[in-house]
Amino acid sequence: MDVKMTSNRLNKRGQIAIFIIMALIIVVSFFIIFLMIKPPKLEIVDHDNPSAYIESCIKAATKEAINITSRNGGDISPKGYVSYDGGEITYLCHNVNYYDPCINQRPLLVEHLESEITNYITPKIEDCFDELEEKFGDRYGIKTSNMDVTTRLQSKYVTVFVNKKFEMTREGESRNINQFKMVLVHPIYDFAKIAMEIVDQEISFCNFDEVGYMILSPEYDITKFITGDEDIVYKIKDYATDEEFRFAIRSCKLPHGY
Numbered sequence: 001m002d003v004k005m006t007s008n009r010l011n012k013r014g015q016i017a018i019f020i021i022m023a024l025i026i027v028v029s030f031f032i033i034f035l036m037i038k039p040p041k042l043e044i045v046d047h048d049n050p051s052a053y054i055e056s057c058i059k060a061a062t063k064e065a066i067n068i069t070s071r072n073g074g075d076i077s078p079k080g081y082v083s084y085d086g087g088e089i090t091y092l093c094h095n096v097n098y099y100d101p102c103i104n105q106r107p108l109l110v111e112h113l114e115s116e117i118t119n120y121i122t123p124k125i126e127d128c129f130d131e132l133e134e135k136f137g138d139r140y141g142i143k144t145s146n147m148d149v150t151t152r153l154q155s156k157y158v159t160v161f162v163n164k165k166f167e168m169t170r171e172g173e174s175r176n177i178n179q180f181k182m183v184l185v186h187p188i189y190d191f192a193k194i195a196m197e198i199v200d201q202e203i204s205f206c207n208f209d210e211v212g213y214m215i216l217s218p219e220y221d222i223t224k225f226i227t228g229d230e231d232i233v234y235k236i237k238d239y240a241t242d243e244e245f246r247f248a249i250r251s252c253k254l255p256h257g258y
Helices: 002-036 050-072 109-136 188-205 210-216
Strands: 081-084 087-094 141-144 148-154 157-170 173-185 220-226 232-238 244-250
Touching: 050 087, 050 109, 050 157, 050 173, 050 188, 050 244, 081 244, 087 188, 109 141, 109 148, 109 157, 109 188, 148 188, 157 188, 188 220, 188 232, 188 244, 210 220
Parallel strands: 087 244
Antiparallel strands: 081 087, 141 157, 148 157, 157 173, 220 232, 232 244
8 A cells, every 4th residue: 555655656746747847848948939039120229319310321321222233233323234123234244246255344343332332322311411400400509511421342341431520519518520430231342252253254264153153152142044135144142141232244145046
């Protein structure tokens, strides 16, 4: 009898221990799932802080400019382009003659992108300064100067410098800001370097080995599509950021029927 009672007690304790372990596993699992599900990142802008306000404005305009140039092959408004997938994609290398390799249309692609971004964002940043003056004008005396915008592309980063005097004065106290700076994480510089390597190989060999390149640089996905007119549309994708850059090439074209 005592043996049975002892055995029953041990069984009950064992069952309780199992239930406790299962409960702990469930709690820990829910905790891990909660940590894995990240809430959407909220960008909080202090509109009473001129530097934060202008930086937010620069970032939004720069992202917009990069999206446009990445979609269009490096240009805000393409001129020499191929129509593809509902858009206009700039030729980075082009030649209309049969058999001949293409001619590089953007030998200084990084500098061209910097210029395109700067020209696009400058009027938008001016509008933001106008809004800032209107916001603070009834509480402060505002003095400003002419504005100079510089865009610099580096590997994985885009930096925009805005040189402009912005002085706020009230009751004898003044606050003076002379430079605004924004740094954005984006691989557009790296896209430009890869695009130039593709162009160089198209000029030299009338071909680019995208499979071989991806074996050496697995962080990128490179695809190419040949249109009915034998134009080539390249698309470069960065796996880490999911950002893309595309451009067109017309090179070593064969006569119809070959």
